[in-house]
Amino acid sequence: MGGDAPTVDDVGELGVLRSVLAVVEPAAADVGPGDDAAVLTTSTGRTVVTTDSMVLGLDWRDDWSSPQDVGVKVIAQNLADVVAMGARPTGVVVALAAEGATRVDWLVDLTRGMADELRRAGVGSFGGDLSGAPDGTVVIAVTALGDLPAGREPLLRANARVGESIIVSDVLGRSHAGLLVLLGEVAPSERAGTATQECVGWHRAPRPRYAGDEAVAAGVRCAMDVSDGLMLDAARIVRASSVRLAFDGDALRAMARPLEPVVGDRALECVLSGGEEHALLATSPEGRVPAGWHVVGRVEDGRGVTLDGESAQTEGWTHFGAR
Amino acid sequence: MGGDAPTVDDVGELGVLRSVLAVVEPAAADVGPGDDAAVLTTSTGRTVVTTDSMVLGLDWRDDWSSPQDVGVKVIAQNLADVVAMGARPTGVVVALAAEGATRVDWLVDLTRGMADELRRAGVGSFGGDLSGAPDGTVVIAVTALGDLPAGREPLLRANARVGESIIVSDVLGRSHAGLLVLLGEVAPSERAGTATQECVGWHRAPRPRYAGDEAVAAGVRCAMDVSDGLMLDAARIVRASSVRLAFDGDALRAMARPLEPVVGDRALECVLSGGEEHALLATSPEGRVPAGWHVVGRVEDGRGVTLDGESAQTEGWTHFGAR
Structure with missing residues (x-):
């Protein structure tokens, strides 16, 4: 992830967020990204929650997968868990820990992939968190939420x-x-x-x-x-x-x-x-x-x-x- | 994190989960850890969600902080965000990415710290996910959920x-x-x-x-x-x-x-x-x-x-x- 493109270290956390928020669609929430937490109204009061991560070098290789691919995959594997409970996905939160040398355009393309798969499932993002990480480390932890339609029991x-x-x-x-x-x-x-x-x-x-x-x-x-x-x-x-x-x-x-x-x-x-x-x-x-x-x-x-x-x-x- | 104590590589994912689940208290959920996702009933249908991570070497140092300390802190910073919205915490999911050399007893003590702070707030865990990570990397991503009491507007x-x-x-x-x-x-x-x-x-x-x-x-x-x-x-x-x-x-x-x-x-x-x-x-x-x-x-x-x-x-x- 070297090259002349700006890195996380170059533009800082706010710079990354600005670039990334431009391509992500907020989930249908009463309060979206920007406060301490997102607030969502569920139709039934039964919420489904799951979390699953991807780690550079273990779950993907940059020479095999584009950042869009990684974004699609990390969302798909989380939404699949929500759906496997019989729930309808309502949105995700994303915790990203990335080395300072991570290119901003890589992160933007990652977010494009996430946004693309979220759109295919008809949902958006409730927000997220960006952390630094040791050299060579990128960890993407996604938590997906879903809503059990009224009267539906979870699939167990x-x-x-x-x-x-x-x-x-x-x-x-x-x-x-x-x-x-x-x-x-x-x-x-x-x-x-x-x-x-x-x-x-x-x-x-x-x-x-x-x-x-x-x-x-x-x-x-x-x-x-x-x-x-x-x-x-x-x-x-x-x-x-x-x-x-x-x-x-x-x-x-x-x-x-x-x-x-x-x-x-x-x-x-x-x-x-x-x-x-x-x-x-x-x-x-x-x-x-x-x-x-x-x-x-x-x-x-x-x-x-x-x-x-x-x-x-x-x-x-x-x-x-x-x- | 060297020494003779068993590491994640020694006991594997299931071994770690067995050790860790012994000290964590499940949150009040209709369906807890063990299925694809947890299911929780909210009293009002308004759910609050936030995520925040800690990264070894950036957010804590092992020579300064015990694993219990780290567990307390990563929970506290997430629950504080839920509370700052005027919501009552209902539980957390934890996505952990840890190098294979991570000691199991370190992870158990980390979990003890998390469980301790969750208990102080009167909540538990909905489940989690354990991933490998590159050498030297431990990332703990917590997502906390909360419930807005009936009739209460979020604090914005x-x-x-x-x-x-x-x-x-x-x-x-x-x-x-x-x-x-x-x-x-x-x-x-x-x-x-x-x-x-x-x-x-x-x-x-x-x-x-x-x-x-x-x-x-x-x-x-x-x-x-x-x-x-x-x-x-x-x-x-x-x-x-x-x-x-x-x-x-x-x-x-x-x-x-x-x-x-x-x-x-x-x-x-x-x-x-x-x-x-x-x-x-x-x-x-x-x-x-x-x-x-x-x-x-x-x-x-x-x-x-x-x-x-x-x-x-x-x-x-x-x-x-x-x-």
Whole structure:
């Protein structure tokens, strides 16, 4: 992030805020940025709150991702959590800690990406906080708020019931496939065509469907965001609901097939263990599958996660060495 | 943060969470930590939200502050912002980014400090997020939520009115005085006694009175948290309310006097420009001063911040070089 463009150290905190506020849209709040805190009126009095961060060098690399990509991704992963509770996002607050050498234009483009994804979800920002950070460090901590529509119960991991279908709101595996391409661990074949770009794009800047309302309309009561890998996230539902999630290998292999030209024989691994997908994993009353969703298994009596009846590896992404 | 004690890298994310969750109290939420997001019911449907971070090496030094101190401070500065809006804190979410070499016992003690200050304010935690970070980096981003009691309007910087008294909820200057001691820029005299410890203690771990309800009971409609220095924060009220804040030098010099044994002739500077106080600065209808508050000036027709009728320096703390 060197070069001649002004840095945070050059223009100071107020200079950064001035540049950044020019591209961000305030959320619908009674009191917006500029006071000690934002005030928002919720329609029902039930607020949903979640927080998730991205760290330079760990969650993104500047040679792989544009600042817009990073902005889109950090918002998407937070809004996906709000939506996974069955709530409608109302806005975010952003706490940014950035080294003094961070370029202001990088921050403005980061904010553009955040504003863009917020706009796609129909929400804005309640404000934020800018801190300094040690050399080489940029941490973006986003907290997202949402509102549970009147009369709606939250979608909980503990609500899966025997006999329900396991459904996902989108295909899986693209983010991890894109990561493998960026890491040079796979060599996409010529017939991969645009699939490679789609995977790399999804890894850099996922654009989830935010399909919470669709799930609720189909009678879903259990949902979660696929952020750490399908099998690992499924194990969380298993623990919370005391059920068995029995996945259908054929359905998941069908989902993996379009990834084969990109990642070869690692396609199923991408579908089963790839993180940062931000599709919804849910269970729905049998026979009720929202348009565009995929049925990938069944909730059964018992415990654990199975694939074609065999106990499945429930591994996925973690930030540190041990699990 | 070296030594033989287990680090984050040793025990992994889940290991840390297990250790940390043992000492944190969940906030009163319909759905607490463990799902994609927390769900809380507000009594009125008006939610207040703010975020503020602390960064190792910039906002604290491990040789000056214990992890408990850091935990108290990061919570206090966030709750003070919620209270400055006239709201009652309901809870926090914490996004922590920490290098792998961070000791688990340091994180547990940090959490103890956070839990302790949350308990003092009568609230808990809605959950959080743990990320890795580059070597040498620890960033703690807290987002605090609050609830505006039914029928209460938020206390805004724009609400100061000519003829009101300027009041503060506590004495000022201790945090900056403590910082000067820690920096070795001043040599406390022998007669300073416990005042030095009090100042250093306030710098490490301020324990604000959270006096929002007192302010509202006295008819206050304009308040803010003193976080960047009295004069600088006053200038923000001036801009928002289009008034003059005329400070009474005698009142502020009286406040500075107990600091003189600690910081000598820099006592008034501490009162005027010292940040991280987390007292409330407010304006109240004349003659209405809550018990324990201090009258320090008057709201006048005009613009700017004055001290004994002279235009005052409105400088304070900023994270970066430029202002």
